[in-house]
Amino acid sequence: MSSDWPPPAAAQLCYEHLNGSCVKTPYSPGPRLILYAAFGSGAALAVFGNLLVMISILHFKQLHSPANFLIASLACADFLVGVAVMPFSTVRSVEGCWYFGQRFCQFHSCFDGSFCYASIYHLCFISLDRYLAVTDPLLYPTRFTANVSGLCIAFSWLFSIFYSFSLFGTGANEAGLEDLVSALTCVGGCQIAVNQSWVLVNFLLFFLPMLVMIIVYSKIFLIAKQQARKIESVSNKTVRSSDSYRDRVAKRERKAAKTLGIAVVAFLISWLPYFVDSIIDAFLGFITPTYIYEILVWIAYFNSAMNPLIYAFFYPWFRKAIKLIATGKVLRENSSTIHLLSG
Template identity: 70%
Template sequence: MSSNTSLPVPLQLCYENVSGSCVKAPYSPGPRVILYAVFGCGAVLAVFGNLLVMISILHFKQLHSPTNFLIASLACADFLVGVTVMPFSMVRSVESCWYFGESFCNVHTCCDVAFCYSSLFHLCFISIDRYIAVTDPLVYPTKVTVSVSGICIGISWVLPVVYSGAVFFTGANDDGLEELSSALNCIGGCQTVVNQNWVLIDFLSFFIPTLVMIILYSHIFLVARQQAKKIETTHNKTESSAESYKARVAKRERKAAKTLGITVVAFMISWLPYSIDSLIDAYMGFITPAYIYEICVWCAYYNSAMNPLIYALFYPWFRKAIKLIVSGQVLKDHSATMNLFSE
């Protein structure tokens, strides 16, 4: 005689027969394959896409400019996200377990925070660079030099690394949340809790630079519109060579500002859900379901893979550089002096 009483499903653990192991909540085979494919594609694109950006700018002398050096450094930050953060987060997200040790969990968290904030700082400096280039294109080369760009790059790396190390390696992130942190501290887990003070600092660190970028790019596009109207009204008039040169320079800088403005918008769209969710979570008792949190995290991670796609869509020189790199022509003598601009 059959019984309608169903047997309880035994809990799966990250480490079987290990006391204190985290409970494993894996996806079924179909969704697991799909998630690995989606997350893996993001990581591969972040690594190889940003590697192509760095090689293009650093190899071809025609691309050696303060703005492009900032873009190459930004690509380096996104490349490191693809190498040191995304692959391990992929396994944790799909398997719901951390198999890489407690020490590397701390390193992983620090790299995550440091490289993502480095991207934000780079974008902020790039927006300042574009603001000067569009509003005063003829004086721009004397104001923004390679050495100035180098200082901006140094700040964009040092501050995020120092900040992430000071917060997470010292344990300041979970002050006042020791009980919650202890409850989550099972073997096979890598969940970092951050108290309200540091979450607020994190949010302001995201919000203030983002607000600066919005203000600068709003002014940039306002000036660009005024310049375009001025050029249009004087198009049928006789222009001096100096005025013609100024118009060409202004047009080039506006085009570059438009592309980098799209990069900034993509960054904000990618990171805003995670920033808002973290702030709400800290003040509402960490109520966000795990799947919602993972969606927010991977939206932010995917930003590191988006920038090379944006450059490929809007920068003809980048498309040409990719062809030269993939075909192996960069290995030829004098390849660094090749012309990438169709002018």
């Protein structure tokens, strides 16, 4: 019996005059408008929020530090998600159609994978940076230098891009799934299938740095708790100025670690369901309904818009920088020397 049944008479096709066209998602105008507004707002926040982070760190000289360059590079990955991934995924998710060509569908998947892995490896290196800063705040500047930060950034980008383009660009992800891919292929579709071998590799490349981050941040918060008790125990005693300075530095580094720890937790909550579902799907015959898949994908995408909100909430320097940029004061001569950090 043939499985090529014609679509129902009322169904709309992505391409009305082409045989084998995909069927459009049957949303009425109201829900369609709401979805476009929600997804479009997420993309806009990812673009402009992360652009503000990058401008703030790169423009103001006081923010030029190895740790902040890592944050700026992370913001760049999230910015590119907002520019090169989310707008096209918005149309695909709402319309159920891909209007941008099959070749760009492949590039879209490569961009998606590249920026996702770039984000997690940046966050992994940031967690190690915070560990060094909290365990020995006075020696930290000599251990995590600009060169070390540059190597971390270079590895995060080069590895992520090379892996994603090698996997999706060559079609290795679909090896052994040719019959399934052929059966599901229609004109106007852009769904990428990943076989069992590569889905395990994908998960490991996500899980291993995730495990490192969980272990490192667990140690950071234990150390922070010990330092807080120590400071409390000597709060009523006279301490040397060097000890007082060390305590102030340690407090600042703990606060930075807490903020970035929240960013890490937000990333894991956003992406873990997607990666778990990808394994379930690959081993149980791709059983996830389309709408569930789209929900998981967009939860992951919205993570790219969350970090600027976290920074704005916890970092006074970022709020000051936003005010200077929004009022145009950033264009004044010598604005790069404005002090944003207290103490």
